[in-house]
Amino acid sequence: MQGIWTTERIREAEGRAFAVTPDGELMRRASFGLSVQIADVLAEHTGTVSGRRVVLLAGSGDNGGDALWAGAFLRRRGVAVTAVLLGSRAHEAGLAALKRAGGRVVSAEDGPQWIARADVVVDGIVGISASGSLRPEAARLVSLVEAPIVAVDLPSGVDPDTGAVDGPAVRATRTVTFGALKPVHALAPSWCGEVVLVDIGLELTDPDLQRLDVADVAAAWPVPGPEDDKYSQGVVGVAAGSATYPGAAVLTAGAAVRATAGMVRYAGHAADVVRAQWPEVIATGTVADAGRVQAWAVGPGIGIGSEGRDVVRYVLGQGLPVCADADATTIIAKSPEVLDARDPDTPLVLTPHAGEYERLMGRKPGPDRVTAAREAAKKYNAVVLLKGHVTVVAAPDGRAAVNTPRGAWLATPGSGDVLSGLLGSLLAAGLDPWLAAAMAAHVHSLAGAIAAQNAPTSSSALVHAIPEAIRSIRSLLS
Numbered sequence: 378m379q380g381i382w383t384t385e386r387i388r389e390a391e392g393r394a395f396a397v398t399p400d401g402e403l404m405r406r407a408s409f410g411l412s413v414q415i416a417d418v419l420a421e422h423t424g425t426v427s428g429r430r431v432v433l434l435a436g437s438g439d440n441g442g443d444a445l446w447a448g449a450f451l452r453r454r455g456v457a458v459t460a461v462l463l464g465s466r467a468h469e470a471g472l473a474a475l476k477r478a479g480g481r482v483v484s485a486e487d488g489p490q491w492i493a494r495a496d497v498v499v500d501g502i503v504g505i506s507a508s509g510s511l512r513p514e515a516a517r518l519v520s521l522v523e524a525p526i527v528a529v530d531l532p533s534g535v536d537p538d539t540g541a542v543d544g545p546a547v548r549a550t551r552t553v554t555f556g557a558l559k560p561v562h563a564l565a566p567s568w569c570g571e572v573v574l575v576d577i578g579l580e581l582t583d584p585d586l587q588r589l590d591v592a593d594v595a596a597a598w599p600v601p602g603p604e605d606d607k608y609s610q611g612v613v614g615v616a617a618g619s620a621t622y623p624g625a626a627v628l629t630a631g632a633a634v635r636a637t638a639g640m641v642r643y644a645g646h647a648a649d650v651v652r653a654q655w656p657e658v659i660a661t662g663t664v665a666d667a668g669r670v671q672a673w674a675v676g677p678g679i680g681i682g683s684e685g686r687d688v689v690r691y692v693l694g695q696g697l698p699v700c701a702d703a704d705a706t707t708i709i710a711k712s713p714e715v716l717d718a719r720d721p722d723t724p725l726v727l728t729p730h731a732g733e734y735e736r737l738m739g740r741k742p743g744p745d746r747v748t749a750a751r752e753a754a755k756k757y758n759a760v761v762l763l764k765g766h767v768t769v770v771a772a773p774d775g776r777a778a779v780n781t782p783r784g785a786w787l788a789t790p791g792s793g794d795v796l797s798g799l800l801g802s803l804l805a806a807g808l809d810p811w812l813a814a815a816m817a818a819h820v821h822s823l824a825g826a827i828a829a830q831n832a833p834t835s836s837s838a839l840v841h842a843i844p845e846a847i848r849s850i851r852s853l854l855s
């Protein structure tokens with residue numbers, strides 16, 4: 378697991394580190410690491426370091442200080458460094474160091490001509506003390522940049538704790554952060570670019586947010602043992618689709634088939650179509666006839682009428698883990714009494730997108746999606762997987778995981794049905810529901826990247842890419 382800490386926790390850790398390190402030492406570590414990364418981006422984009430031109434956009438706080446000190450280090454490698462000072466003042470020691478090293482310092486007014494000739498621009502405008510979007514002067518200079526941007530700690534203008542952007546912000550090629558990952562790095566990947574973590578010796582435990590490593594998914598993925606048969610690995614029940622919309626049934630059941638070696642049962646009006654597509658699925662007309670399962674994936678395409686409501690109520694009443702997706706979420710939002718059928722100790726995973734979230738909670742998720750997911754998890758005593766470009770998975774006990782996607786190809790019809798089938802199969806295997814949801818999101822986005830390979834894809838292709846995704850994850854173990 379990768380840990381991610383809020384800026385408040387980072388400040389506390391910095392406070393503890395300050396107390397035991399000589400004055401200026403943390404900034405020296407940070408800015409030296411930063412200078413190495415700036416040189417690396419220079420080399421990557423121009424082929425050389427010495428003789429190249431770097432412009433530092435330096436705000437008045439320590440983020441600007443990091444940039445100015447990094448500029449001083451780059452001077453030693455023969456880089457022409459120009460600092461453009463923003464705000465009322467500059468970090469004094471950093472400014473002095475840059476000047477001593479032979480760096481040029483100019484006002485914001487003179488910035489444009491230097492920015493026009495820069496090979497790399499460094500965003501040292503604001504760091505973890507930022508609030509709101511870029512101020513007009515900074516926004517104007519940033520809009521002129523054509524060179525790659527290296528962001529110091531985080532891209533300025535993006536909220537450090539939520540990743541939200543509500544005005545001008547920096548879009549970085551690379552973000553060099555210090556000590557630990559902050560929420561912005563996981564929640565705003567398209568603004569951060571590649572994120573590089575420089576160790577400055579902060580000590581942090583109990584992360585506020587987590588992100589699964591490939592190794593975590595590999596280690597926890599259920600694998601049949603020699604004693605297992607088709608039942609013992611967990612039988613997944615899929616209640617999805619309708620006679621008019623059989624596609625959701627085929628995709629949800631198909632994802633379950635591809636994600637597990639165990640048995641998949643289907644119940645609903647699309648039984649014939651499901652059987653034709655997936656002969657290995659045991660398909661029946663109703664959930665009551667489905668036979669024994671260890672978990673249910675319910676909802677995609679079942680409709681939100683009384684029949685759908687009866688299906689959701691039945692499934693919730695079985696004392697088994699349930700992934701309630703799509704129409705099932707809307708049914709739960711509109712008729713919360715269906716939840717009375719549920720034993721509160723049995724795992725429930727809700728998988729709303731923003732619109733379904735609004736139905737469940739009576740308000741939009743808003744810019745702080747992690748808090749939004751946590752609040753819904755508390756209210757429903759369920760794991761909530763809040764869909765979006767970045768997926769957030771929160772548990773009622775406060776655990777939260779983020780899945781940072783690879784590209785945006787997954788925004789394709791039926792993609793959610795696939796996630797539902799994946800999640801159902803992990804619940805049937807007996808995994809902790811929060812971990813199951815985070816793992817399903819991880820494999821889903823990897824399968825999406827495999828299916829897409831930088832071109833549009835479809836949910837059917839996504840289903841077929843699931844084994845390849847699992848294989849590539851598990852190959853880490855061999």
Ligand SMILES: NC(=O)C1=CN([C@@H]2O[C@H](COP(=O)(O)OP(=O)(O)OC[C@H]3O[C@@H](n4cnc5c(N)ncnc54)[C@H](O)[C@@H]3O)[C@@H](O)[C@H]2O)[C@@H](O)CC1
Nearest residue numbers: 391403404407438439440503504505506507508509510530
């Ligand atoms: N504290 C530490 O131990 C370390 C901090 N480091 C750096 O210090 C940074 C934090 O520095 P500071 O706390 O001085 O603050 P920042 O440099 O993040 O911000 C400076 C000031 O800018 C103002 N401001 C807020 N939002 C703004 C906006 N949108 N536009 C313009 N101005 C805005 C605020 O008055 C704020 O205090 C970190 O992000 C990191 O880069 C590193 O040197 C590593 C060590």
Ligand SMILES: [K+]
Nearest residue numbers: 500503529531
């Ligand atoms: K910055």
